[in-house]
Amino acid sequence: MSLAKQPTVLVCSCERSMPGFGASVARGCPGARVEAGDQFCGAELDRVRSALSSGGAVTISCTQQAPLFGELAEELGFAGDLVFANIRETGGWSQGAAAAGPKAAALLAMAAEPASAPALVTLSSNGVVLVYGCDATAIDAGRQLAEKLDVTVLLSRPGEIAPHRVWDFPVMQGTIRKARGHLGAFELTVDDFAAPNPSSRDRLRFGISRDGAVSNADIILDLSGGVPLFPAHELRDGYVKADPGDRASVA
Known part of the structure; x- marks a missing residue:
């Protein structure tokens, strides 16, 4: 059974322009071989070569000379982990440099930790679309989508809208107060929520409204012309905001 080789941490004082943190780093990285120096990028480069030749993981307290x-x-064919940490600008050159030893040790220890894999979220959609607007533009968009998707249109403070003889999809009244979620799992809190009166003749009239209604959708098409429902909305999968006055963007 082969044992993992001891990692090496090289702590540089950058030509003695900052305190030597070797002792602090040794206490903070008890499982590593800690070597302190003053110019690992020049006069003491052979010490770096020796550390890389040992085969174990190497952490160097310098990001400026990382390319070197x-x-x-690469020249030595080093196949281990080589990482860098900036302890100079973050501690050694600060006003509190004399007491920055523990911080330097923590930065070097963190740099040597293996990066964890990013969390993955599975995004899926069942085709339930909420079209959010305030006038007939939202209804027209809903009609285009209704042939292939399960559509609901939500109108915020609608004006004069002529009722259709046949409604192929629900048209509701309401203003979104809060939105959260992502593609396939949006949850919306809606105020002034109401269903249309079946007897609407000259214009669409809605019944008694209520606040705090909750609606779910896989996709949101926002044609309200107002403030986006999410910060950095361009990065929110499943949320599409279009200018209701731009027919090309709505089509």
């Missing part, structure tokens, strides 16, 4: 150390590792 990377080239050296």
Whole structure:
């Protein structure tokens, strides 16, 4: 059974322009071989070469000269983990440099930790679309989508809208107060929520409204012309905001 080789941490004082943090780093990284120096990128480059030749993971307290150390590792055929941490601008050159030893140790220890895989979220949609608007533009968009998707149109403070003889999809009244979620799992809190009166003749009239209604959707098409429902909305999968006055963007 082969044992993992001891990692090496190289702590540089950058030509003694900051305190030597070797002792603090040794206490903070008890499982590593800690070597302190003053110029690992020049006069003491052979010490870096020796550390890389040992085969274990190497952490160097310098990001400025990372390209140089990377080239050296490639030249030596180093196949281990080589990482860097900036302890100079973040501690050694600060006003509190004399007491920055523990911070330097923490930065180097964190740099040596393996990066965890990013969390994955599975996005799926069942084709339930909420079209959010305030006039007939939203209804027209809903009609275009209704042939292939399960559509509901939500109108915020609608004006004069002529009722259709046949409604192929629900048209409701309401203003979205809160929205959260992502593609396939949006949850909306709606105020002034009401269904249309079946007896609407000259214009669409709605019944008694209520606040705090909850609606779910897989996709939101926002044609309200107002403030986006989400910050950085361009990055929100499943949320599409279009200018209701731009027919090309709505089509």
